């Protein structure tokens with residue numbers, strides 16, 4: 001797409017220059033001229049009295065690469081030979097998309113001595129594994145990984161590429177999207193195919209979580225999306241399922257631009273919210289930081305971990321590592337207990353796929369009750385001690 005100014009029609013009136021919110025237009029020798037600040041917002045097109053400005057659309061289908069792109073790919077991230085659960089979740093979703101498109105499901109596996117992981121990828125639904133096994137890929141380096149991914153994409157032109165919104169995925173995938181000049185939708189909560197035009201419909205919260213936006217990438221390939229862990233469900237595992245391994249040979253020019261001196265595990269990561277089977281979350285209804293002692297007791301009694309709303313985190317009652325929601329972690333435990341949590345949409349997007357949700361709130365109209373499996377209208381300071389007592393009795 002591009003902004004076209006018909007210099008025969010343009011009278012140099014300057015209406016577009018005044019209207020442009022990005023200072024992307026100027027008058028040069030009595031004609032409007034566009035610079036690289038233009039975002040193609042279209043404000044100038046609307047305001048031009050001579051209809052001298054237009055946005056030229058590249059028709060879908062004109063780009064041969066787009067038309068020829070085939071295959072759904074999942075980036076099979078691994079560290080030290082271990083893949084996070086999100087890879088299986090993405091393969092489950094990728095399988096559904098590939099079946100709808102009538103395409104193969106590919107997994108891209110980069111690392112050193114990682115070939116045994118290919119069997120895992122087939123078991124979770126991959127048809128083909130693109131394997132780049134090289135000692136230069138032993139440790140994650142976003143520059144080198146990006147170059148390998150970009151070359152693979154250029155060679156095969158997949159239609160869709162999915163990756164986990166993990167720290168590794170968030171570091172790598174935007175670079176890859178830039179390198180291959182395509183779009184990327186981060187933190188998708190829903191992915192489906194428009195059967196009329198093979199477009200990937202990428203749904204994610206927008207405007208502070210107040211609306212769900214569905215985003216498409218009509219002109220460039222692959223259509224790229226990241227998904228947070230625990231948002232999608234893996235397909236049932238099929239041990240012994242076979243697939244094809246395509247080995248990727250790397251050229252000699254893969255010198256890292258950075259040197260890793262030491263890897264230090266972040267203390268925050270010790271709260272394994274994402275992998276927990278039980279999460280007990282405290283909100284502002286706790287009334288203060290001391291309320292988290294009760295949350296901890298219940299989490300311990302249930303064999304779970306402590307979560308928190310942003311309200312509680314912003315109040316300084318507990319660290320951000322515990323935050324569940326749009327700007328925290330996405331969780332989908334078997335049991336989620338929400339204590340004094342109102343259920344703002346930004347919180348719900350991070351926990352509503354939990355198998356069983358128990359909410360305790362004094363306000364019967366609190367939105368958390370709309371997603372709760374069991375809702376208890378009451379004061380958490382009465383309800384939780386009663387729960388603890390009952391749990392102690394059962395244990396005894």
Ligand SMILES: Cc1cc2nc3c(=O)[nH]c(=O)nc-3n(C[C@H](O)[C@H](O)[C@H](O)COP(=O)(O)OP(=O)(O)OC[C@H]3O[C@@H](n4cnc5c(N)ncnc54)[C@H](O)[C@@H]3O)c2cc1C
Nearest residue numbers: 283284285309310311325326327328340342347361362380
């Ligand atoms: C861009 C953006 C991103 C955001 N990201 C997140 C996010 O990741 N995670 C998140 O959680 N929020 C997020 N928020 C904030 C979100 O909008 C809410 O403000 C927040 O979730 C509210 O936290 P809360 O439920 O603890 O507090 P409140 O909304 O104040 O709710 C407290 C609840 O406790 C109940 N209560 C009070 N006393 C008791 C009692 N004694 N017993 C039982 N119940 C009681 C009240 O009835 C009330 O429903 C985000 C907001 C924005 C704009």
